[in-house]
Amino acid sequence: MIISLTNQKGGVSKTSTTANLGAGLERMGFKVLLIDWDEQGNLTRHFGVTDPDFTIIEGLLDDEKFVPYSIKEDRLMLMASDPKLSQFDKLFMDQIVGGHLVLKNKLEDLKVKEKFDFILIDCAPGQGLRNMNAYVASDFLLVPIEAHSFSKVGLEQVVSLIQELVKNKANENLNVAGIFFTRHNSKTVISRSYIDSMAEEYSDLPIYNTVIRENVNIKEASEVGKSIFDYVDEYEIVNSNGANDYYNFVLEFLEVLDIEPRTNFSLPVAKPKRMKAKPVATSSNNDTPEEAPAKETKKVRKAGKEDVAKGFKDFMKNE
């Protein structure tokens, strides 16, 4: 199934969520393709790809160049992007019929949907022909809303967007896979009761219980080219709010779609406390040995580019 991560507003965690949802789904046993649909290339950089051989715009123009990168073998792959994607409107706007069908037709022609359980499209902020292509190609929209904006604007836009697409028969099957709040912090005014009242008002939309908190690990992971899950594994970070929230988010996403995880995956948990060496018993020392505090280790950061296995040229031959 194809899911577009979208919100007209910038900086609300569309890209972070695409990366971490994709990585979480892969860990839960699914095959996932991520499409960077933003000329900023943030999703591409999120996985440490800095100089892609092929990008999505080249793939749209030439089937031979529709070559996703392998992030984790053929189970987590990425169609990269770079500033050339900004030429999309110029290239396809003048098409007499079907300027909004370019992505949908390409994914169908190359049978991309059949090769993956989930295709996640990381939309650019704003609207326009390019994002319309993503919505027309999608089965679902997934909409992050910044918790401190304290507004229903994102929700209302999504509702009217879907109504418009259905009315114009551009995509009558489009649904919402989730509305969720991101970047929650202690200064945020949003409260549980506010989310509950919103869920009541929009009872036909899945508003998630999981709220993604503001957490530095989410930013750090993207800076070293990793998903939050690989990041906390590699740097042995336990009890990361970012990892916990995205873990719950992936589970809630699957629950809404009524899909069971295929594998068990759990986050690193605090190691059992180590006992100090037993003191030599003396007549004056019968106390229980003290427990050493569990240590949170955080290794030095290093660039993640070498972790990205480049190319997957056999992709086209795998039908």
Ligand SMILES: Nc1ncnc2c1ncn2[C@@H]1O[C@H](COP(=O)(O)OP(=O)(O)OP(=O)(O)O)[C@@H](O)[C@H]1O
């Ligand atoms: N929960 C979070 N905690 C801390 N930092 C976050 C969180 N979510 C996102 N960020 C950081 O905020 C910035 C914007 O996030 P992101 O790129 O995911 O948003 P976006 O909606 O894709 O933005 P754009 O509209 O520009 O595409 C990034 O630097 C990201 O690392």
Ligand SMILES: [Mg+2]
């Ligand atoms: Mg983005």
